[in-house]
Every structure is written in C-alpha cells, then in structure tokens.
Amino acid sequence: SSNFTNNALDDLLWTVNFGTGANIDEQFKKLKSLRPETPMMCSEFWSGWFDHWGRKHETRDAATMVSGIKDMLDRNISFSLYMTHGGTTFGWWGGANNPAYSAMCSSYDYDAPISEAGWTAPKYFQLRDLLKQYLPEGETLPEPPAQYPVISVPAITEWEVAPLFDNLPQAKQSEDIKPMEQFDQGWGSILYRTTLKEDVKGILHIDEVHDWAQVFADGKLLGRLDRRRGEFTLPLKETLKKGTRLDILVEAMGRVNFDKSIHDRKGITNKVEVVSSEQVKELKGWEVYNLPPFYEFVSQKNYQAGKPVDGPAYYKATFRLDKIGDTFLDMQTWGKGMVWVNGHAMGRFWEIGPQQTLYMPGCWLKEGDNEIIVLDLKGPAEAKVAGVEKPILDMLREKAPETHRKDGQNLNLKAEKVVxxxxxxxxxxxxxxxxxxxxxxxxxxxxxxxxxxxxxxxxxxxxxxxxxxxxxxxxxxxxxxxxxxxxxxxxxxxxxxxxxxxxxxxxxxxxxxxxxxxxxxxxxxxxxxxxxxxxxxxxxxxxxxxxxxxxxxxxxxxxx
Incomplete structure (x- = not known):
C-alpha cells in the first residue's frame, strides 16, 4: 500500500500484498481511504518465503496462514495465495535481493502448501479444510491427485574431468576491465586474465565483484571474494613478481530483481587496482574468457578419465536407469556450481546451503543411459552424486557468523550525545x-x-x-x-x-x-x-x- 500514490494507475483495480499473520484491517486502511468503494483483494498472500544462500531455510506457520485467509473470506476480501505450489528455479535464473545483496537458492519450494515436487504438505490439508467451509451448498472437493513416482539413484562416482583453465574458449582483448555484458554475456562465469608488467604488493581492490570471485596467481589460489559479505579487497600476502599471470574468475549469481539495484551488471563492474602505501596502480591489458552456462558450451570440453581436481573443473558421467521417476540430486560433497542432466540445466548448488539437493523431474530422465555434467568452481570434497527420495532444503553449513555482533562486543553509548x-x-x-x-x-x-x-x-x-x-x-x-x-x-x-x-x-x-x-x-x-x-x-x-x-x-x- 505504500506504493499506491507513487505508481498506481487510475483505471486499474488496486490490490495489496502482505504475508501470513498481517493485520488485515491495517493493510487495507490506506486503500479504503483512497478508494472507499473498491473491491478488496490481497494479490499476493505470502504463505511462505524464498530461501537465500547462507541463510536458514524459510518456513511460515500453517495455522497463522489459515487464520489470515479466514479473516479475508469472512470480510469478503479476495486473495491469491503466493505460493500455492512451490517450484524450482531451474538453470541460472535465481534472482537476488538488495540491499543487502543476497542471492536466492534454486529451490523455490517456498514452504508452500504444495511442494517443489508437487507433493501435498500438511499445510495443504489445513488450507483445504478451511476452504471446504466456504463451498456452495452441495459441492465437494475432489481428492488430490496421486504423487508422481519417486526413485533413488545409486551414487555416481566414475567421472571424466575437464579442468576449467585447460578448457578455455577464445580470449577477447580489453585494455580496461568491463562487466560481462560488455563482452556479450548475460549469465554464468567470466575469467579476467592479465600478466603483471611490474612487481606489485599491497591490497588487491576489485571494484566491484558481482558476485563471487576467486583470485589466482600462476594458477595458485590467493583467495575468494563474496559480494554477499561486501568483500571487494584481498590483501596480497607476498609480492607478486613481474610476469605473474593474474586470473580473476567471477561467477554471476542472482540478478537483483526490483528497485534501484535492478541495474545489476555482472563480472567486474569497474576496475581492478593494487593499493599500497606508495601508490594506487590500476591493472590494465586483460584477456577475457566468456564461460556461459549453456549445455552447448559445457558439453564441448576435453573430458578425460581422472581424479577430481583441486580447483574449478567440469565433470561428466553416464548413469543407467531401469525405470524413471522424480528424484533429488544430492550435492552435499560438492563445492559451488551448476548441474546439467540430459541437456537440462538443473540449477545451482553451494555447499553452504541451506539447499543441498536439486529437484530432478522424472520426465527429463530416460530408461537406459543418462548424462550428467557438473561444473564445480571450487572443487568437490568427494565427487559423487546420488539420487535421493526426499529433498534436503534445511542444511546450513555457512561458516560465517549469523549475526552482526562479534564475540565479546558491547556498544558503549555512555559518552555519546542523544540527538x-x-x-x-x-x-x-x-x-x-x-x-x-x-x-x-x-x-x-x-x-x-x-x-x-x-x-x-x-x-x-x-x-x-x-x-x-x-x-x-x-x-x-x-x-x-x-x-x-x-x-x-x-x-x-x-x-x-x-x-x-x-x-x-x-x-x-x-x-x-x-x-x-x-x-x-x-x-x-x-x-x-x-x-x-x-x-x-x-x-x-x-x-x-x-x-x-x-x-x-x-x-x-x-x-x-
């Protein structure tokens, strides 16, 4: 309702969005004052919420949801449940919030009454019991349809490997750093490479990383930077000598999908510089490698039988099925990246959670041979993927503190002036x-x-x-x-x-x-x-x- 006077059009019906537990009268108060005769509708009644990488799995209380819907029905208020049916953000399409920057998981299960895989949850039956009370006389609700078959898939452990740095496409030349859109790329990862023209020491400042970067010197990992944490600087522990090959591999995560931050360029958006006590030196002369997330790109690599590598690489395997059905790909032992099965982009994984499985619809599987490709930008602890019968959406393994107060930290306001x-x-x-x-x-x-x-x-x-x-x-x-x-x-x-x-x-x-x-x-x-x-x-x-x-x-x- 805070947006009515900013952008609502006079010839349209005005509606309100709010979530479970909201004060119904307060939500519609402004609408009633501006349009006393208008029909009332909650266009998005949030029955759950979406998950973000590195944060706890979101849930919303079913009884509170049902109570709010009853309040609206009893007041003749229309509503649309968001979401009734959870889903999956397949591929690379997961969005992000900002401020503060926070990318969404691939699972959009949303703690909805109907799950990501189409299963009826306890919340569904509580909602159904409520709606039964409002049916026209003589009408009844049909029984919900049967759940799709679910299968397990034995762990896939035999892989062919294609190290990312050994499988680069043709380079593009650029004197200056530019975001990936300037190199005709919208999604995936991008590699910026330069050869140092002189010794450098101090702090590497990447302005700005959108969204997750790894920095290498002659193939050795120097560190990682995460936009979620506002990390854009990397102290160089030792002097990088003239002639060192500096690689910055940046993964584009979710694009901010509302408000002023919607102009969300990916890759490195401005410049790279080394800051020391003597000077600030901007690095120039880059080779740029596009690494898009399309099956046509990831499948055309020089895959060789071998062991997992410590670093970014593509992995490919074949697995056989006697029967097909829905399953959930267990990615707990992998680092960070994406998965493709039979040419379909299944979504993102990240060891930090809370999502640890990827929903695999049975309609995309085949009896006989199936192909799976995994891009792991970090490198797996163990290269194995099994298909399990239940999703894992609430396993958080983020090592960063969950709160904004350091151990033993106490704010001292005794000498401060109250304004x-x-x-x-x-x-x-x-x-x-x-x-x-x-x-x-x-x-x-x-x-x-x-x-x-x-x-x-x-x-x-x-x-x-x-x-x-x-x-x-x-x-x-x-x-x-x-x-x-x-x-x-x-x-x-x-x-x-x-x-x-x-x-x-x-x-x-x-x-x-x-x-x-x-x-x-x-x-x-x-x-x-x-x-x-x-x-x-x-x-x-x-x-x-x-x-x-x-x-x-x-x-x-x-x-x-």
Whole structure:
C-alpha cells in the first residue's frame, strides 16, 4: 500500500500484498481511504518465503496462514495465495535481493502448501479444510491427485574431468576491465586474465565483484571474494613478481530483481587496482574468457578419465536407469556450481546451503543411459552424486557468523550525545520522527529502552533515515555495523532486514536478551540527518514494538 500514490494507475483495480499473520484491517486502511468503494483483494498472500544462500531455510506457520485467509473470506476480501505450489528455479535464473545483496537458492519450494515436487504438505490439508467451509451448498472437493513416482539413484562416482583453465574458449582483448555484458554475456562465469608488467604488493581492490570471485596467481589460489559479505579487497600476502599471470574468475549469481539495484551488471563492474602505501596502480591489458552456462558450451570440453581436481573443473558421467521417476540430486560433497542432466540445466548448488539437493523431474530422465555434467568452481570434497527420495532444503553449513555482533562486543553509548529521544505510538504502520535540527553523520544508532509488552523482544520491519530535505536517503550502501541481539533460531530475523525493502521480513531480538536493544547502521556516506521513519511488524498488535527510544548520529563509528 505504500506504493499506491507513487505508481498506481487510475483505471486499474488496486490490490495489496502482505504475508501470513498481517493485520488485515491495517493493510487495507490506506486503500479504503483512497478508494472507499473498491473491491478488496490481497494479490499476493505470502504463505511462505524464498530461501537465500547462507541463510536458514524459510518456513511460515500453517495455522497463522489459515487464520489470515479466514479473516479475508469472512470480510469478503479476495486473495491469491503466493505460493500455492512451490517450484524450482531451474538453470541460472535465481534472482537476488538488495540491499543487502543476497542471492536466492534454486529451490523455490517456498514452504508452500504444495511442494517443489508437487507433493501435498500438511499445510495443504489445513488450507483445504478451511476452504471446504466456504463451498456452495452441495459441492465437494475432489481428492488430490496421486504423487508422481519417486526413485533413488545409486551414487555416481566414475567421472571424466575437464579442468576449467585447460578448457578455455577464445580470449577477447580489453585494455580496461568491463562487466560481462560488455563482452556479450548475460549469465554464468567470466575469467579476467592479465600478466603483471611490474612487481606489485599491497591490497588487491576489485571494484566491484558481482558476485563471487576467486583470485589466482600462476594458477595458485590467493583467495575468494563474496559480494554477499561486501568483500571487494584481498590483501596480497607476498609480492607478486613481474610476469605473474593474474586470473580473476567471477561467477554471476542472482540478478537483483526490483528497485534501484535492478541495474545489476555482472563480472567486474569497474576496475581492478593494487593499493599500497606508495601508490594506487590500476591493472590494465586483460584477456577475457566468456564461460556461459549453456549445455552447448559445457558439453564441448576435453573430458578425460581422472581424479577430481583441486580447483574449478567440469565433470561428466553416464548413469543407467531401469525405470524413471522424480528424484533429488544430492550435492552435499560438492563445492559451488551448476548441474546439467540430459541437456537440462538443473540449477545451482553451494555447499553452504541451506539447499543441498536439486529437484530432478522424472520426465527429463530416460530408461537406459543418462548424462550428467557438473561444473564445480571450487572443487568437490568427494565427487559423487546420488539420487535421493526426499529433498534436503534445511542444511546450513555457512561458516560465517549469523549475526552482526562479534564475540565479546558491547556498544558503549555512555559518552555519546542523544540527538533525539521519544516514544513510538501503539499500532501498525509507518511512524516518522523529525529532529529539532539537522545532525551531520554517517553512523546512525537507534536504541530501544522498553517495549509495550513488558518482555525482552524488539522488532522492526523497515527503517528510513531522512536527509536535509526530509527525504529518505539511499539504502543501497547501508551496512549493519552492530546489533546487540538477532533471532536466528526460529527464522532469519537479522538486523539487515530493516533495509531489505521487504515489509514482511523483520529484525527481532532474542527473547532472553534484555533491553536496552541497539542497532547501528553505516549509511555509506555522511548526511545531514533530519529524522527517521520506522515500520513495526505487520501483525496485529505489532509484536515487539519498541516504546521508548533514543537516537545517536555520528560522523565516525561508535565505541565497542
């Protein structure tokens, strides 16, 4: 509803999107005021949510979903369930959110009533039991269709291997670094190669990596950079000598699919430079190799029988089936990459999870010989793929911390000046606070000192910081510097949810961590801050709504 006055067209029906547990009256409040006679519809009622690499598998409570649908039916509100049927983002089509950058998994199971593979989940039957109550008199629901056959496939362990660096296509020459689109490539990976014209030392700065890069010197791995973590620099542990071959292999992951970040170029978007105490030296003179994700490309390699390699490589094998059926390709022992079966691009895998299997529809398999190709950009711990009968969508193996607070870190605000203090109003919806006078700063801290429920929980769905003109500053380069508490046991309720442009996700503190609660945001650059806006959770009663608060704004970071 926050977009009605920005882009809704007068001659169309206006609808609202929101998720399970939302306060129905509050969601439609603005629509009713602007169009009192309009039919009401929730065009996307979010029954679940999508998964991101490196974050916990998303689920949404079935009873809460059913309760929300009942509320709408009883008020004569139309709805469309998003999703009724989970799915798969086959190939390389998984998207991404930004800010902060976060790529989506290939599985779009979505914790939907009908699963990725078409199976009825317990949530389906709860929904069905509700809808039975609203059928016209004399009508009944048919029984759901039988599940498609499911098979297991013995582990595939005999592979032919084609190391990526030994199977490069024709190079393109470019004096300057450019994104992959400038080399007529939209998806997959791209290799930038240069020969150093002089000794270099210091820090390698890649501006910017979109989205995951590996850096090699004469074939030796120097390190990896991950856009999800804002990693664009790599300290060089030793001097790279003149004549060294420098390779930067970049994988394009999901494209940002909404808002200002939708202009999301891939590869290296600007430049590569070495920063030392003496100088900043931009590297020039590149050979560029397109590595698209198409079957026609990955199948035409010089595959040879051999052992797995420690590094990027293509793997090919044949497996026989006596019967066909749906299965799930278990990729737990592999690193990071993509899979093709019988010419079909099955999707991405990444050891960090939470997704560890790829849904393999039986209609793409054959009785007799089948072909599988795996591109592993890291290298497998063990080169084996089995077909299992159940998906693995909730195995997270990310080694990075789940929260934005380092061990032993405590924010010290005793010597800091409070620029604003107040009390939030009870209820749902955006609340705006204006300061008595502008405050110049880059670091914004909101401290909640109490809530309305008398417990320990604080929750915020979205935040804006206002500039000198009272307009929201860009959130494109925001980073969470500190959050005293983040709930990661029951959901992905980390502090970056306050600027992810998703009103149904939220930051929430852990229930056993007492007030006060603080969140510190690096705004990316200095602004004259005149106030801020805060959106509580969308559920009725706005659970975790902060009551009393204090605000701090500084040009430099806070003390911890």
């Amino acid at each position: 604003n203090a107040g009390t939030f109003k009870v209820g749902n919806g955006w609340q705006e606070v204006r300061f008595a006078q502008p405050v110049a700063g880059r670091y914004f801290c909101l401290e909640g000192t109490s809530n309305y429920e008398g417990n320990n929980i604080a929750a915020i769905a979205e935040m804006d910081v206002l500039d000198n003109n009272g307009k929201p500053v860009s959130r494109e380069n925001w980073k969470i510097v500190y959050a005293d508490s983040e709930e990661t046991r029951s959901g992905n309720r980390t502090a970056d949810k306050v600027f992810d442009l998703q009103e149904s996700t939220f930051w929430q503190t852990v229930d056993n961590t007492a007030y006060p609660h603080q969140i510190v945001i690096d705004l990316g650059k200095e602004y004259n801050v005149t106030g801020f806006r805060m959106l509580p959770r969308a559920e009725a009663g706005a659970p975790g709504l902060i009551k009393d608060y204090k605000v701090y704004v500084k040009k430099s970071d806070f003390t911890y």
